[in-house]
Amino acid sequence: MKHEHTLPQLTxxxxxxxxxxxxxxxxxxxxxxxxxxxxxxxxxxxxLGSAAATYLxxxxxxxxxxxxxxxxxxxxxxRQILHDTDDVGAAKTTSGAERLRALNPDVEVxxxxxxxxxxxxxxxxxxYDLIVNxxxxxxxxxxxxxxxxxTGKPLVDAAILRFEGQLAVFRPGRGCxxxxxxxxxxxxxxxxxxxxxxxxxxxxxxxSMQAVEALKILLGMDEAEPGRxxxxxxxxxxxxxxxxxxxxxxxVCGDSPTISTLIDYEAFxxxxxxxxxxxAPSARARxxxxxxxxDLLKDRNVTIVDVRDPHEFAAGHLPGARNVPLEQLxxxxxxxxxxxxxxxxxxxxxxxxxxxxxxxSRGYTAWTLSGGFSGWQASGQDWTIA
Amino acid sequence: xxxxxxxxxxxxEFKTAAVLTTDAQDLRDLMDQLxxxxxxxxxxxxxxxxxxxxxxxVFISGRRLETRSPASGPLxxxxxxxxxxxxxxx
Numbered sequence: 129m130k131h132e133h134t135l136p137q138l139t140x141x142x143x144x145x146x147x148x149x150x151x152x153x154x155x156x157x158x159x160x161x162x163x164x165x166x167x168x169x170x171x172x173x174x175x176l177g178s179a180a181a182t183y184l185x186x187x188x189x190x191x192x193x194x195x196x197x198x199x200x201x202x203x204x205x206x207r208q209i210l211h212d213t214d215d216v217g218a219a220k221t222t223s224g225a226e227r228l229r230a231l232n233p234d235v236e237v238x239x240x241x242x243x244x245x246x247x248x249x250x251x252x253x254x255x256y257d258l259i260v261n262x263x264x265x266x267x268x269x270x271x272x273x274x275x276x277x278x279t280g281k282p283l284v285d286a287a288i289l290r291f292e293g294q295l296a297v298f299r300p301g302r303g304c305x306x307x308x309x310x311x312x313x314x315x316x317x318x319x320x321x322x323x324x325x326x327x328x329x330x331x332x333x334x335x336s337m338q339a340v341e342a343l344k345i346l347l348g349m350d351e352a353e354p355g356r357x358x359x360x361x362x363x364x365x366x367x368x369x370x371x372x373x374x375x376x377x378x379x380v381c382g383d384s385p386t387i388s389t390l391i392d393y394e395a396f397x398x399x400x401x402x403x404x405x406x407x408a409p410s411a412r413a414r415x416x417x418x419x420x421x422x423d424l425l426k427d428r429n430v431t432i433v434d435v436r437d438p439h440e441f442a443a444g445h446l447p448g449a450r451n452v453p454l455e456q457l458x459x460x461x462x463x464x465x466x467x468x469x470x471x472x473x474x475x476x477x478x479x480x481x482x483x484x485x486x487x488x489s490r491g492y493t494a495w496t497l498s499g500g501f502s503g504w505q506a507s508g509q510d511w512t513i514a
Numbered sequence: 515x516x517x518x519x520x521x522x523x524x525x526x527e528f529k530t531a532a533v534l535t536t537d538a539q540d541l542r543d544l545m546d547q548l549x550x551x552x553x554x555x556x557x558x559x560x561x562x563x564x565x566x567x568x569x570x571x572v573f574i575s576g577r578r579l580e581t582r583s584p585a586s587g588p589l590x591x592x593x594x595x596x597x598x599x600x601x602x603x604x
Contacts, residue, residue: 172604174604175603175604176604177604261604262604263602263604264602264603264604265602265604266600266602269600269602286604287600287601287602287603287604288601288603288604289523289601289602289603290523290526291522291526292522292523292601294600294601307578308571308598308600309571309598309600310571310578310581311568311569311581312600313568313569313599313600314568314569317567317568317569318569318599318600318601318602320602320603321603326603331604357598359522361522361525361532363526364531364532366532368519368532368533370519370573370596370598371576373576375578437527453527454527454528454554454558455527455528455529455552455553455554457553457554458553458554479527482557482558485557485562486554486557489557489562
């Protein structure tokens with residue numbers, strides 16, 4: 129950020145535009161000048177990035193970088209509010225930048241039409257004061273974290289899934305994403321939004337929160353605030369907040385870092401491992417593909433147990449499947465003929481892997497359907513609606 | 515009393531509140547109490563060898579347990595247990 133004497137003077141137009149936030153304690157004329165001189169890099173022009181970038185631009189952050197190598201798809205539009213129906217097929221950076229420039233011509237929007245990588249992250253981060261992370265996969269999350277630590281940039285991180293949002297604020301020296309989650313989840317144990325869905329407005333809440341936290345940092349508010357991790361549960365309308373401290377043993381920001389250069393994050397997160405590994409949380413849960421499951425059902429007397437909630441089951445399931453939500457599996461285990469094997473099914477193969485493992489531990493032969501009901505549908509197999 | 519914060523998706527799946535209080539004396543007791551309350555919860559959180567699953571990050575009163583730590587060990591009165599699992603959607 130620039131020194132006080134080099135901050136830009138406000139025009140009369142700008143005085144009018146920002147007057148409602150300039151009257152706030154902690155903002156004022158000087159704070160607004162600081163915002164106009166600030167540079168924020170938003171990783172991902174998707175759901176979180178849309179909301180965050182919109183409020184940052186509206187607040188008058190002088191330079192906004194948008195990093196994304198993706199193009200707009202129809203299925204993005206229920207949550208990615210930077211893009212319109214007419215933008216389908218366009219680069220998200222282009223569509224997003226047009227919207228932001230129209231919102232506030234004071235803001236210089238820099239389009240980085242590329243996916244963030246170990247090759248470009250450090251150089252990119254050096255040109256900005258603060259990083260807002262709206263990426264949508266684990267390799268990118270660890271990459272953004274490590275690059276932020278290595279370049280000494282504050283990071284406002286958020287993630288969403290279904291009705292849940294997570295937000296973390298990492299100021300340099302006060303903890304990082306690896307202090308919270310040192311190891312990435314094994315592939316397949318945490319579904320993504322395509323598999324498990326996402327409530328679009330949750331992205332709006334979390335992206336807006338990212339903008340709030342980023343603006344506070346840029347304005348020098350809450351300087352003494354420790355790191356924090358917040359969880360938003362939209363279904364219960366609750367927020368949960370856990371204080372977060374730097375882990376002295378953290379491999380990136382700890383006392384004796386063992387990672388000092390960017391690494392291969394896809395390898396680190398196990399991306400590209402076998403399909404079975406990608407669906408099973410444990411080696412004990414035997415995973416079968418849709419085709420293998422079809423063969424099993426032809427050749428053997430197999431009970432199909434769908435562990436999803438009744439409303440999910442009612443929307444579509446395998447023919448002949450019995451709905452036993454995960455929390456009721458103990459009742460099944462107490463009554464089911466132990467000689468009849470069980471194929472366990474859920475939406476994407478995560479819950480069913482746990483269910484199959486549970487049944488195996490109680491003496492049943494059980495398989496989990498890789499990719500779940502979604503994979504079954506995608507493979508063109510028959511399914512039915514209750 | 516002990517306060518335990520469960521992952522949101524676990525709470526959803528097992529129809530329970532995400533924040534619970536118990537009188538558990540140690541982590542094993544906590545897991546047993548959770549599983550008694552909602553059968554299957556322990557299997558969701560733990561591998562068969564009694565260790566926390568790899569994708570979970572467990573904090574007890576601000577101190578993070580090693581990844582895949584055994585679910586054992588004492589809990590002090592007033593302990594705040596957070597069982598977190600990351601999500602990545604954006």
